Amino acid sequence: MSAQNSGNQYPDYPVPNPALDAQPFWDGTAVGKLLLKRCGDCGETHYYPRAICPHCFSSETEWYEATGRGTIYSFSVMRRAPVPYVIAYVALEEGVTMMTNIVDCDFDALAIDDEVEVVFHPIDGGFSLPLFTPVAA
Amino acid sequence: MARPCKAYIAGAYEHPTRHAVEQSVAQLHAEVARGALADAGLSKDDVDGYFCAGDAPGLGGLSMVEYMGLDVRYTDSTDTGGSAYVVHLGHAAEAIAAGKCSVALITLAGRPRMAARGPLPDYGNDTPDIAFETPFNQNIVNNYAMAAMRHRHEYGTTAEQLAWIKVAASHHAQHNEHAMRREVVTVEDVVNSPMIADPLHRLDCCVISDGGGALVVVSPEIAKSLGARHWDRCVKVLGQGEAVKHTDRGRIDLTYTGGVKSAAIAFAEANLTPADIDMVTIYDSFTITVLITLEDLGFCEKGQGGRFVSDGNLISGVGKLPFNTDGGGLCNNHPSNRGSMTKIIEATRQVRGEAHPNVQVPDCTFALAHGTGGLIATRLCSATAILGRNDA
Numbered sequence A: 001m002s003a004q005n006s007g008n009q010y011p012d013y014p015v016p017n018p019a020l021d022a023q024p025f026w027d028g029t030a031v032g033k034l035l036l037k038r039c040g041d042c043g044e045t046h047y048y049p050r051a052i053c054p055h056c057f058s059s060e061t062e063w064y065e066a067t068g069r070g071t072i073y074s075f076s077v078m079r080r081a082p083v084p085y086v087i088a089y090v091a092l093e094e095g096v097t098m099m100t101n102i103v104d105c106d107f108d109a110l111a112i113d114d115e116v117e118v119v120f121h122p123i124d125g126g127f128s129l130p131l132f133t134p135v136a137a
Numbered sequence B: 001m002a003r004p005c006k007a008y009i010a011g012a013y014e015h016p017t018r019h020a021v022e023q024s025v026a027q028l029h030a031e032v033a034r035g036a037l038a039d040a041g042l043s044k045d046d047v048d049g050y051f052c053a054g055d056a057p058g059l060g061g062l063s064m065v066e067y068m069g070l071d072v073r074y075t076d077s078t079d080t081g082g083s084a085y086v087v088h089l090g091h092a093a094e095a096i097a098a099g100k101c102s103v104a105l106i107t108l109a110g111r112p113r114m115a116a117r118g119p120l121p122d123y124g125n126d127t128p129d130i131a132f133e134t135p136f137n138q139n140i141v142n143n144y145a146m147a148a149m150r151h152r153h154e155y156g157t158t159a160e161q162l163a164w165i166k167v168a169a170s171h172h173a174q175h176n177e178h179a180m181r182r183e184v185v186t187v188e189d190v191v192n193s194p195m196i197a198d199p200l201h202r203l204d205c206c207v208i209s210d211g212g213g214a215l216v217v218v219s220p221e222i223a224k225s226l227g228a229r230h231w232d233r234c235v236k237v238l239g240q241g242e243a244v245k246h247t248d249r250g251r252i253d254l255t256y257t258g259g260v261k262s263a264a265i266a267f268a269e270a271n272l273t274p275a276d277i278d279m280v281t282i283y284d285s286f287t288i289t290v291l292i293t294l295e296d297l298g299f300c301e302k303g304q305g306g307r308f309v310s311d312g313n314l315i316s317g318v319g320k321l322p323f324n325t326d327g328g329g330l331c332n333n334h335p336s337n338r339g340s341m342t343k344i345i346e347a348t349r350q351v352r353g354e355a356h357p358n359v360q361v362p363d364c365t366f367a368l369a370h371g372t373g374g375l376i377a378t379r380l381c382s383a384t385a386i387l388g389r390n391d392a
């Protein structure tokens, strides 16, 4: 059972309802930027982004733009769905791992450790989802 | 010399229904409470502590305390999802040891099969993680599937190895007249069943059922006062541990669960090791849940779970470590989508020597019951309880 998405073959994506301290993340994706949060005190990046650093509890957290590149930490092709899709964890170059989807590729050719890069997929409500696609070899 | 313990399981009851067409959820809670109290030789007026989780209707335990007409001086509605009842068992033992109550009632009941609930519970928009997971169409099965994919990648765990877990459960379920799936299946049956979310097939997933279960946990003084017939059936709560594991600020590691910590705490309290355990009951939401848990509990090395479960090693009378001898969630039932209550109940049956004769572990002295609540690839609470025979 080969599967891939292209054209309109994307699943319906639920619209996020972000908390106040995460709104800048979604403001970023809407204009094509993947923003992360780093702590001004301990220097560590965390994910998902929060107002208070979960490494040291400092409130001096700041947004910065990620490279948008990473590798697949794990994934699963969701076959039993109206439109199959790939849920994944992508390990970003910045050292944090985020949940996402892998899109625009042959799902059956995917493997853990594959290099991927972010693509922004507009959905309802003015939101844009940070999804990932394999980097062309 | 007999081992000390803070509390005993005096009563245990599993609802026979798997499809509650006519009963309300509150009624199911009351029915299992009645069953467990009768099993203990106690009445509802003896209950002075009540424990429940989010499956109980109403605010905490308040509505159910009222519905059942209880008069309690202690209540705990800690909700850690499917592991909550192993958590409650430990909390009840602690409360009893502290003198806060002496007869603790724990209930679980639900009718997800009738209600056809959505794919994931809704914890509300203030939950900080939701916006970073829900939009990507995370659901329960693909969340667990990601843990299975990572395990396969790191340790070479195969679909056939995972399938052995379902095969073992099915061997046990054939003897359980109440089990939803009593047919014995083979490794081939599992790997040839439809793929749901790679690498999990339909038969790697547990059933959805209505029903419930209840426990009555009592102080040593109450246990000894119940008369010989009940006292002999009282089961020692020898140790319990719980641990929350999560996405660790973005440093995600899907190869282990909170079971590493919860088991260490429980074994230390019980002063036992995995080698002492005669059988286990492990919340088997999916086959991968059992495999990773067995490693975390210390029954085999990390990464060796696939080898450990193969060739019938989990089948009672065949392998070294009988597991889920009632058929577990994979075959028997999964009331309210929360699997750890029925795990404690089957472990209790085994330690009492009251399991079905075809699956009863001979001379079962120590049993371990374990629950995983929440989602394995995001945030979860693992809870481990070690039970001992009355004379252990």
Ligand SMILES: [Zn+2]
Binding pocket: A039, A040, A041, A042, A043, A044, A053, A054, A055, A056, A057, A058
């Ligand atoms: Zn910090």
